Structures are given as C-alpha cells and as structure tokens.
Amino acid sequence: MSVLTFSFPVVFHTPVLVGEVLSFLPDITDGWVVDATAGGGGHTREILRTGRKVLAIDQDVEAVNELKRQFGTELEKQQLKIAHGNFAHLLSIIKTNKVQSVAAVLFDLGLSTFQIKRSGRGFSFQSDEALDMRMNTEAAETAKDLLNRASQEELTGIFIRFGEERLAAQIAEKIVHARRQKALETTEELVQLVNGVYEEARVHSLMSPATKTFQALRISVNNELNALRNALPQAFDLLEPNGRLLVISFHSLEDRIVKQYFQSQVASGKARLVTKKPVVAGEAEVRSNRSSRSAKLRVLEKYEFQSSQVGS
Numbered sequence: 001m002s003v004l005t006f007s008f009p010v011v012f013h014t015p016v017l018v019g020e021v022l023s024f025l026p027d028i029t030d031g032w033v034v035d036a037t038a039g040g041g042g043h044t045r046e047i048l049r050t051g052r053k054v055l056a057i058d059q060d061v062e063a064v065n066e067l068k069r070q071f072g073t074e075l076e077k078q079q080l081k082i083a084h085g086n087f088a089h090l091l092s093i094i095k096t097n098k099v100q101s102v103a104a105v106l107f108d109l110g111l112s113t114f115q116i117k118r119s120g121r122g123f124s125f126q127s128d129e130a131l132d133m134r135m136n137t138e139a140a141e142t143a144k145d146l147l148n149r150a151s152q153e154e155l156t157g158i159f160i161r162f163g164e165e166r167l168a169a170q171i172a173e174k175i176v177h178a179r180r181q182k183a184l185e186t187t188e189e190l191v192q193l194v195n196g197v198y199e200e201a202r203v204h205s206l207m208s209p210a211t212k213t214f215q216a217l218r219i220s221v222n223n224e225l226n227a228l229r230n231a232l233p234q235a236f237d238l239l240e241p242n243g244r245l246l247v248i249s250f251h252s253l254e255d256r257i258v259k260q261y262f263q264s265q266v267a268s269g270k271a272r273l274v275t276k277k278p279v280v281a282g283e284a285e286v287r288s289n290r291s292s293r294s295a296k297l298r299v300l301e302k303y304e305f306q307s308s309q310v311g312s
C-alpha cells in the first residue's frame with residue numbers, strides 16, 4: 001500500500017481528510033476547483049499539486065492575506081485565483097473572477113485553528129478575549145453587540161436552535177439580567193455566567209458548560225447555516241456535468257443541511273451520492289489532529305445530462 005504524505009505551512013490550520021478529498025475530485029482536469037473555505041490553504045495547496053486550477057475563497061481577510069502570502073507563484077502563473085467573500089454569494093464571486101468552468105466545489109466548514117487560537121476574536125472560551133466572533137471583520141454585528149441587543153426570547157432561540165443548549169432559557173435570562181448592570185464584553189464574563197447557570201441548575205456537563213453557548217453565538221453572528229443553505233444550490237448549479245460537490249461538516253446542524261440537500265438532488269434525478277455514508281477520519285488522523293474527530297465528508301456528483309450555470 002502506498003503512503004501519501006503531505007506537507008503544510010506553519011500551523012495556520014491543519015486540513016482534515018486531505019487524501020480523501022483528493023481521491024474524490026472528479027477527473028475533469030481542465031475545470032476549476034473552487035475551495036469555498038480556503039482558510040490557511042491546506043486543501044488548496046494539495047489540489048494545486050494535482051495540476052488543477054483553484055479559486056480560493058474566504059470571508060476572513062486575514063485568511064486571504066495568508067493565502068496571498070503563501071501562493072504568490074501560483075497566482076502569478078494563474079493556476080490560482082483568490083477571492084475575499086462569503087460563499088453565500090458564490091455565483092457572483094465566480095462571475096467576478098471570470099471562472100469559466102467548475103469541476104468541483106469544496107466546503108470545509110467552520111473555523112480555522114488560526115481563528116480559534118490566534119485571531120483574538122473570542123471564538124474560544126479557553127482564552128479571555130473581547131466577544132467579537134466575526135469571521136468577516138467587516139460584518140456589522142459582533143457577539144458583544146448581539147448579546148447586549150437581542151431580547152431574552154431571541155437569545156433563548158439562538159441557544160436552542162444553534163447550540164441545542166438545554167439551559168438556553170436560563171442562560172438568556174441571566175444574560176439579560178447581567179447586562180442591566182454592565183454590558184457583557186469578554187469571553188471570560190460569558191463563561192462565568194454560563195458556569196453559574198449550570199451550578200444553580202445542578203447540571204453536570206462532561207464538556208465545558210460554555211461549549212454550546214459559544215457555538216450558538218458564533219453560528220448566529222456569522223449566519224453560518226443560512227450561508228450554507230444559500231451556497232449549496234449555487235455550487236451545484238455551477239458544476240459541469242459529472243462535477244462534484246464535496247462538503248466537510250463538523251456538527252450535526254451543518255451535516256443535516258448537507259445531507260438533506262444532497263438527498264433532494266438525488267430524489268429529483270439530478271445527481272448521485274458518491275459517498276453513501278459520510279467519510280470520517282481514520283484513527284491515525286484523529287490521533288495527530290484532534291479536530292478531525294468530528295469531521296464528516298459527503299460527496300455528490302452531478303449527472304452528465306445536467307448543464308452548468310457558469311456563463312449563463
């Protein structure tokens with residue numbers, strides 16, 4: 001058995017399921033691969049190595065700057081284009097960048113390691129930072145704005161829908177009470193508040209009590225699920241016949257959207273599932289990169305007789 005080895009630049013992010021992603025790329029070698037969540041460029045780099053052209057998109061300007069820093073040569077040779085934007089607007093990004101034919105679109109959802117550990121934007125409850133949580137720092141509303149603006153009902157809904165948090169109502173109530181004295185500003189203040197709610201309710205959690213609250217806020221601030229819902233049909237329409245959609249998700253809310261969308265395309269006779277079940281990381285990858293443990297890759301292939309929307 002041959003062993004594939006990959007090399008990645010300094011740890012902006014360690015990409016997951018790289019060998020699997022490469023093995024599922026279609027054989028349409030003259031089309032572009034759209035890396036809709038390029039982050040630190042780990043997947044982009046390996047896709048470029050196969051000789052394919054890549055359009056790398058990210059909504060985080062720091063990721064875009066990192067991509068430009070890493071890939072000067074490929075940009076110059078026009079093997080790579082880099083775009084700052086939200087994949088919710090995929091069609092217009094493709095048109096602006098004059099990409100003529102799309103062989104595959106890859107989504108590797110969620111946050112990069114850089115965003116969690118080094119961006120200073122309050123994505124992690126493990127360091128005390130300002131409550132920002134925007135992937136796109138040009139977006140209007142931060143987590144702090146949301147926490148101090150939203151009604152108790154709205155906050156409860158966010159914690160239920162995006163965090164599946166059982167103490168959603170109590171956490172929302174505590175936030176509204178706390179902000180009457182002083183606006184919530186830091187991750188540490190929020191962590192203490194959520195810990196207090198768990199203690200009062202005598203609920204024990206194996207993970208940190210703040211995990212679900214942080215996930216919910218982040219999803220809400222970045223409108224993540226709607227962006228995904230909007231992007232999938234655009235990505236599918238852009239594909240050439242036999243082109244493929246590859247999506248790596250990290251939690252059940254994302255995976256459900258992907259699974260249902262894929263099933264709807266199969267049911268309407270437009271595509272086939274390449275992966276009957278989601279592909280997950282092997283033991284060795286999980287050991288060397290813990291964030292791969294929750295990754296699920298699903299792949300859909302557009303049928304040959306379906307046309308592409310590029311240029312239409």
Ligand SMILES: C[S@@+](CC[C@H](N)C(=O)[O-])C[C@H]1O[C@@H](n2cnc3c(N)ncnc32)[C@H](O)[C@@H]1O
Pocket residue numbers: 013014015016036037038039040041042043044057058059060063085086087088108109110111112113135227
């Ligand atoms: C898990 S990281 C991707 C890592 C990348 N595959 C790599 O190899 O380094 C997810 C990236 O997607 C970006 N992202 C998330 N949602 C996005 C959206 N709606 N539009 C554009 N980029 C998005 C994030 O800013 C982040 O950089």
